[in-house]
Amino acid sequence: MTVNEDLEFRKLIEQEKEKISVDLGDFVKFLAYTREDGPDDVEEEPERRGIRRLKGTPVWAVLYPARKTYRAMKFLYENGPSGVYHKAQNAVANNRLARRKEARKFLTKIMPTEEEKKKQREREFDREIKISVLVPLFNTPEKFLRDMIDSVREQTYRNWELCLADASDADAGNVARIVKEYAAIDPRIRYEKLKKNMGIAENTNACIRMASGNYLALFDHDDMLHPSALYECVKTIASKGADFVYTDEVTFEGTELENIITYHFKPDFSVDNLRGVNYICHLSVFSKNLLEQVGLFRPEYDGSQDHDMIMRLTDAAECICHIPKVLYFWRYHKMSTSMNLNAKSYAVSAGIRAVRDAEVRRGYPAKVYSAQICKTHYRMKYEISNPRISVIIDGSGRQMQKAARTAASLEKLSSYGNYSVYCAMTQAKLTEAFRQADGEYVLLLAAGSVILTPAFIEELLMFAQRQDVGLVGAQVLDEKNLIVSSDLVVGKTPDTIAVEMNRGERYDAPGYMGRNYYAHNISAVSGCACMARTKEFGTLWEKSGEKTTLGKILSVCFALRREGRQIVLNPYALCRIANADYRQEISAVDRQNLMHAYAKEIAAGDPFYNKNLSLERHWHKK
Secondary structure, eight states: OBTTSOHHHHHHHHHHHHHOOOOGGGGHHHHOOEETTEEOSSOOOHHHHHHHHHHTSHHHHHTHHHHHHHHHHHHHHHHHHHHHHHHHHIIIIIHHHHHHHHHHHHHHHHSOOHHHHHHHHHOOOSSOOOEEEEEEESSOOHHHHHHHHHHHHTOSOOOEEEEEEEOOOTTOHHHHHHHHHHHTTOTTEEEEEOSSOOOHHHHHHHHHHHOOOSEEEEOOTTOEEOTTHHHHHHHHHHHHOOSEEEEEEEEEETTOTTOEEEEEOOOSOOHHHHHHSOOOOSSEEEEHHHHHHHOSOOGGGTTSHHHHHHHHHHHHOSOEEEEEEEEEEEEEOTTOTTTOGGGGTHHHHHHHHHHHHHHHHHTOOEEEEEOSSOTTSEEEEEOOOOOOEEEEEEOTTSOHHHHHHHHHHHHHHOSOOOEEEEEESSHHHHHHHHHHOOSSEEEEEETTOEEOSTTHHHHHHHHHTSTTEEEEEEEEEOTTSBEEEOOEEOOSSGGGSSEESSTTSBTTSOOGGGGGGSOEEOSBOOSSEEEEEHHHHHHHHHHOOOOSHHHHHHHHHHHHHHTTOEEEEEEEEEEEOOGGGOOOOOOHHHHHHHHHHTHHHHHHOOTTSOTTBBTTTBTSBO
16 A cells, blocks of 8 residues: 555554654764765764864864873773773783784685695696786885795796886885896896886886786785785686686785784675775786776876776676685785875875776766775765655564654655655565556665665665666664664575674674775665665566565575676665564575575675675674
């Protein structure tokens, strides 16, 4: 039924509208579209705006010692001198020791044995693959330079060349001396001293012009490769015909690999993740033919030249492969772009332009903003028209009042007006509602859910309208603003076929690799809040043999992915549902049906959840 066909339901909606009260102030900072100078599109409460402005003044900076002293004195008063001493000892020593111990264990696990190295060196491949490792140099410290070169020379795969284009200053003559020292003993090392520093893009292009390999690898002058890095890439290229390959990586600080800061276990190729952040980064290996299709590095994107290049390469690639192994060691130090954006502030504006221009090429014009959490994480705002939306409220097993509450939240809060509402109190009525829906797009909402942002429909529609997207989900919170539902990970057993990954986490927490601040690809969403094209969604819904809402949604997601369509989670589409009303259950029969119908996809593993991560300790390595 539509909301206007039942007078009693209409009365309930009016009653619920009086009860609904959402404090948008809690979400102002998270939702604000930002530029480098702060929020500009969302109105802040006066108190919050005053605090933000105060924090940017010299007075706030001057008072920093006083604030820090106050917190320290309070802790001293409550815990005494011994408490302060033990806290300092534990915070520094224990944390550092624990992390180093964990890192040593991890490095031991991933490093090849001497026997494995021997086998890798002796292996022959059907294809002749020569990898040109591209490294632009600039005032590289001796320790970092030697570590980098040594890590290439220690590769178990031997058909490589190291192309070094040196743009170092005149007083950094040790760079040339060290490289020539290595080149004298290893002819695979090629060196060119550039006449001037042309910028990172043109310096990298100089490396490309030196290259004679049919595959190219991007490598930073202060980082290190795993001994099997090139071998694993060549093995994948030879077996799968990949023209673009990327690997997992870790970041470490200083001079020792044991000082691991973060583990980057990446998803398989995810186009929306790549727009949100350059998650691919290192190690990237691609065919020279592919590069010739898209062109060289572009100096106008200096600072985010890799992001621009990787988006162009992956858009043109025929076979993109992800190797879920840590094969790259990314060094953090005081002048790293990732460590100190102020050192390379131009990277931010270049990144925004690169993402914006990439979407124009794909036919999806958008404004691009830095996310609140990090300037090089990006939030999309696609242009949208005003299509009709059919909102279907799933009231299966719930009270009519809960469904009325959902409809009331749309009427009271939504800034999008072109929609109609259908309410279905049984599974049979739900299927009927899909048949009756008159909108171009359908928005499925669980009864009891309340939208939290006026632009809720727009945030979903901007992704649902893309031809490559099959379904887009929202971030669902509980009464305490903790996540109830967002990313669903598909495991390989009936019990793990739909695992909620972020449940209990705050909506504004970073999430793994910052994913709570950019739209990203996932395997499935729950049926609590999602949008799709009405005709397509309705057809797949009716074809599914599952009986529960979640079972049917999973079936739809599997079917869409089988067709090559994307499932997207937009964390900026926020709604709320009481924990007591969240009933995303799937029957044992539905689980078995899905295991049978989509056996191939399930056996392959979730492409958007790295196999090195645990299903029990979400987003933690095994």
